[in-house]
Amino acid sequence: MESIKIEIPSLSENIRIVESFIDNTKEKYQLNDDIYGNIMIAITESVNNAIQHGNKFDKDKNVTLTVHHNEEAVKFTVEDEGIGFDFNNLPDPTAPENIDQPHGRGIFLIKHLCDEVEFKNEGRILELSFYLN
Numbered sequence: 001m002e003s004i005k006i007e008i009p010s011l012s013e014n015i016r017i018v019e020s021f022i023d024n025t026k027e028k029y030q031l032n033d034d035i036y037g038n039i040m041i042a043i044t045e046s047v048n049n050a051i052q053h054g055n056k057f058d059k060d061k062n063v064t065l066t067v068h069h070n071e072e073a074v075k076f077t078v079e080d081e082g083i084g085f086d087f088n089n090l091p092d093p094t095a096p097e098n099i100d101q102p103h104g105r106g107i108f109l110i111k112h113l114c115d116e117v118e119f120k121n122e123g124r125i126l127e128l129s130f131y132l133n
Contacts, residue, residue, distance in 0.1 A: 005066040008047075010055035010080075018047045018065060025067050029074060035130050039076070042113040045106045046078040046126050054080030054124065073115070075129045084122030 006021055008014040022043055026036045047063055055061035061081040068075045091098050093105040111117050116129035 001068050001070045003066055003068045005064060007062045007064045009059045010051040010057055010061050010063055011059050012048070012051060012057070014051070014063075015044055015047060018044055021065060021067075025069075025074070029069050031074065031132075035074075035132070038113040039074070039128075039130055042110045042128055043076050043078065045110055046076075046128065049106050050078055050080035050082070050126075053085065054082030056082065071132070073129050073131050075127060078126045078128070079121075080124055082124060084124045087119040087123045 004021075004025070006017065008017050019040065022036075022040050025031065025039070031039070043065070047065060050063040051057060055063065058081075064077075064079040066077040066079075068077070087107065090107055091104055093099070093101070093108045098104055110126075110128065114128045115131045116127075118127040118129075119125070120127065
């Protein structure tokens with residue numbers, strides 16, 4: 001399985017580097033537009049979460065983004081240097097008391113856009129898989 005990795009300091013403006021990385025991935029592996037759209041949203045959301053919640057915008061902490069590719073799937077790994085979080089007890093963004101909240105939909109959205117989502121290392125590592133067929 002081939003993999004490509006980048007590391008970015010935890011600054012919001014570095015999302016454009018992530019977008020370029022995803023564009024390059026689309027071209028390299030000739031991903032179709034449907035999967036590309038899902039990847040773009042899910043990965044930028046994951047990296048934003050890593051920058052904001054994981055690394056608390058600390059530019060001395062990095063977010064590592066890796067893509068693995070084989071015939072069946074493309075899998076992205078997003079890793080931060082934060083303290084982790086309790087991914088099993090997140091508030092439900094569809095609950096009436098949360099519907100108007102400006103935040104709290106990221107993980108919910110990510111889970112719906114990916115074919116598989118796995119949390120590792122106490123939530124510091126997120127593995128997002130997209131099936132190619």
